Amino acid sequence: MSLLAVLNGVATAHLRVRARQTVVATLGVAIGVGFFLAVSGMMVGSQKDFVRTLVDSAPHIIVRDEQRRPAPQPGLEVFPQAAVAIHGLRPQEEVRGLKDWPAMLADARAVPGALAAASLNGAVTVAFAGRTAAVALSGVDPRLEGRLAKIDESLVGGALGDLEARPDGIIISRPLADRLGARLGDTLVVTASTGALQRMRIVALIEPDAQAGFYAGDTVAYGLLRTAQVLFSRPNIVNQIHIRLARSETAQTQAQTLEARWGYKWESWQERSADILNLLVVRNVIMYAVILAILIVASFGIYTAVSNSVADKRRDIAILRAMGFTVGDIQAIFLIEGLLVGVLGALLGFAVGTGLLEILASLPLSMGGKPLVLPLDRGAPQYLLAGGASLAAALVAAWLPARKAASVDPVTILRGAA
Structure with missing residues (x-):
């Protein structure tokens, strides 16, 4: 033994x-x-x-027409070691939007298993029956945006793809529609910051639902990308790119790599949700x-x-x-x-x-x-x-x-x- x-x-x-x-x-x-x-x-x-x-409720990476650091002043670049002081400089009006965005979109889609789509976002005012509300309108490609985030699961009365059939369609949240007194199928008067005005019909409502997994808030609305470009007077311009990866845990690494290549702010879901x-x-x-x-x-x-x-x-x-x-x-x-x-x-x-x-x-x-x-x-x-x-x-x-x-x-x- x-x-x-x-x-x-x-x-x-x-x-x-x-x-x-x-x-x-x-x-x-x-x-x-x-x-x-x-x-x-x-x-x-x-x-x-x-x-x-x-x-699942948002793209893994969002590219915005922003820079993490301000652009260096030409005078400081010419005289890097000199005692140069710049006061009261008024920067030149910058044209917003992602420059060379088709190439950026192609580069993002080159990541194995990645899906990417461009969008144009801006502030608008919606009015109905004498009531008004400020809304952040996102012009999207319905064929792709629904695959980037689970939007359709929270929609009632319609789907994101309905925007393709109705270029004048708009999707808003149900709480916002209730405050305006509007219902599905009603027509809103949408006014952009440029002063452009367009009538847009409600084709679906976003239902706040904890089980659905997506709710962007009461002040977010969706429209067709082409319609948003016309409304904001910015043809062929986008200011955001949304990316979904095959493996969400790699978002931080991929965002840093692509940001170093293009210079714009590539924000991963980990960065957005760090707190x-x-x-x-x-x-x-x-x-x-x-x-x-x-x-x-x-x-x-x-x-x-x-x-x-x-x-x-x-x-x-x-x-x-x-x-x-x-x-x-x-x-x-x-x-x-x-x-x-x-x-x-x-x-x-x-x-x-x-x-x-x-x-x-x-x-x-x-x-x-x-x-x-x-x-x-x-x-x-x-x-x-x-x-x-x-x-x-x-x-x-x-x-x-x-x-x-x-x-x-x-x-x-x-x-x-x-």
Whole structure:
């Protein structure tokens, strides 16, 4: 029989002798692991669902006719080391719009799996029945824009493709239509900042819906790209390019590469959502700190069980030492005790956690009168993390009394027993 089998047999015998305490310690670990899985599954699932909605609701990269840094002054370029001071300079009126945008569009589409479309955005005023509202009108290509962001899922009464059939069509949000007193099919008077005026018919409404995954806001409207160019008196001009990549996680890298090539501001979804992503990191730190604290509290049961085992088995430890067992062998026996309790507790905790996740998934929840299903993460990483954390806590809890057991002097114990 191998030494490991002997040590395992001794540890198992110790646990069986104190069966009630072993069961209590195992249940403590199981409850800790179960709540670990339930809480982390709910939090991580909601985070993944939120990020997925964030990624799907808008293009992965948006190019704007902006520069990250102001253009250098010619005088400072001519005399870079001179004591030159420029005051009161009024910059020349800059023609807005993306220069050489067809080449930029082609370059973006050259990225494997990428889809890109141009758009023209500007401020307009919409009027209906004596009521007016300021709106940011986006002139888009309906054939492509709907594939860049999940717009059609939030539309009622029509689709983005209806703009192709009706060049004078416009899509606005339902809250804005309600404030104007307009309905689907009504005609709005749209006035651009240039003074140009055009009548546009409502072909669809954007419905604010948390389940749809897209809502740009009450002040955003969509129209045909050609119509927007006429309205803003900017033929063949665009001021934004929207890009969707095959892999959203590469958006930051691709944006930096293309920005270095073209100079305009290429903004990835990670950059646009940096504040939100940072909050999610803080949220995860707090979440894992709390649920790890639960496991640490559960590990005190293991510490108590192993400590009591050491106190009760001092004479047995002395006999084992007299038989030739080393200090390391004695430590290993009590570490195995803690490990066995941790493994049994983790396995039972997996069952408890799975049951709790099933209960959470079946809760009859609703939001805005519509059924709501909690997004839960049941992936293997959560189980591995919970199991690994429970085993680590069990080993640490067993190690302290194991050290005490290894320090027992067999001569003193046996002499006292005699």
